[in-house]
Amino acid sequence: MDDASFSFRAVIFDCDGVMFDSKDSNIAYYNHILKHFGYPPMFEEDHNYIQMATGEQSVRYLFRDYPEQDEAEEYRRVMDYTQFIHKLKMEPGLEEILFSLKGRVKLAIATNRSATIKRVLDHFGLARYFDAVISSFDVKRPKPDPECLETILVKFLVGREEALYVGDSEIDAETAAAAQVPFAAFKNSSLQASFHVCSMAELAAVLKNGK
Template sequence: MLELVIFDADGVLFDSTESNTAYYNAIFARVGEPPMSPMEEKAGVFMSAPQVFDLRTAGDQERIERMREVARTMDATPFFHLLRPFPNLRPFLLELKRRYRIGLATNRSATIPAIIDYLGLTGVFNAVASVRDKVKPKPAPDILELCLKRAGVAPPYAVYVGDSETDRVASEAAQLNFIGVGARVDHQNLITRLDELPAALERLFGSGVQSS
C-alpha cells in the first residue's frame, strides 16, 4: 500500500524555466559569460547549480569556481516572482496529504527553504531532501534515499513524481515507484498535468493510508 508521495520541485510543482534562466544569466554576466543557450535553459530546470556550471564550462574548474563564488553571494529571491506554480498548489497538496505522507526531493540547494515559504507550502511536507543536505544530486539516488529515511518509509511504499529522465534514473536507482509528468520523460506511468496525479495513484496503488 502506498504511504509516501515524493515530489520533484522544478517542472512538477512549478515551472521554473524563466526564473532559473534569469538567475543563471545574472551569474554568467557577473563573470563575463554569455547568456544561457536554449539547451542550457532546458537543463537548468532539472540540474543542480554545480551541474549547470559544469555543463557550461566542460569541467573548467577555474571558471566553475568563479561562478560558484558569485552564486554564494547572490540573493536568489528576486527571481522567485518568475516562478509559475501549479494552480491551487497548497490546497492540492493538502488534499493529497489526507491520504498519503508528502515528500520533496530536489536538486535545488540553498534556495529550497525560501521557495517553500514563498509558495506558501510551509508545513505541507513530511520530509524534504535536497542538495543542501550535502548529498549527491540526481541522477544519483542519494536525495531520494535521504527523503525516504526522513519520512521513515521503505521504497516499495513510496512513489516519486518527476518530469525528467534524471528523475526517472534516480528513482530506479533508489528502487522507487515512479510517475512521470509531461513530455520530457518517457515512462509507462505518465501523466500530462499534475491534477491527473490523484487518479493515477488510485489506479496504480489503490487506496492510500491516512497520513501521520
C-alpha cells in the same frame, strides 16, 4: 480523496518542472551570473541541462570554457535568489492536492535545488505541507544517485513500493529506478515510468486508484 483507498503511503515531488514551471526563473538566474562576469547569455541548448542539474553543476557547465569557474560558483552561493522567485509559475492544482494529501500520506520533496528550495517554499507558503525536503545540500550524491529518495524512505519508515516519486526529467526517472521506487512521469510521455500524468488532477487519480 478517500485516504482508505490511497495506493501509496508517501508521495515525493521533484520541484522544477513538477511543482513549478521554473524555466524563465532559472534562465534569468544563470544569465545574471554570466553577465556579472562579463559573458553573454547561455545558449538555448543549455536550458534543459540547467533544469535538471544542481546549481554547482550548472555553473561549472556554463563556465566550462571560462577561467572563473570557482569564482562564479562562489558568487552563486552568496547571491540573493529572491529577485528571481517572481518568475516561477506554480503548477495549477498543486496546493489543492497538497492540502488534500496532508496528514493522510507522507509528503516530501527530492530536488537538485540547493538552498533556494527553502526560499521558494516560504515565498509560496508551501513549506507547511511537507514532512521532509531533501535538496542537493542534504546529500553527498545528488540525483540521479538514489540517496535523496532512500533518505526519505528511511525517515518515513516506508518501503520502496509504498512511495511514489513524481518527476519530469530523465534524471528523475533514473533516480527512481536506482531507488526501486515507482515513478510518475509528469508532462513527459517519453520517460519510462509506472505512470504518466499531465496534471495534478491526473496525479490525484493515480494516488486514489493506482492507475
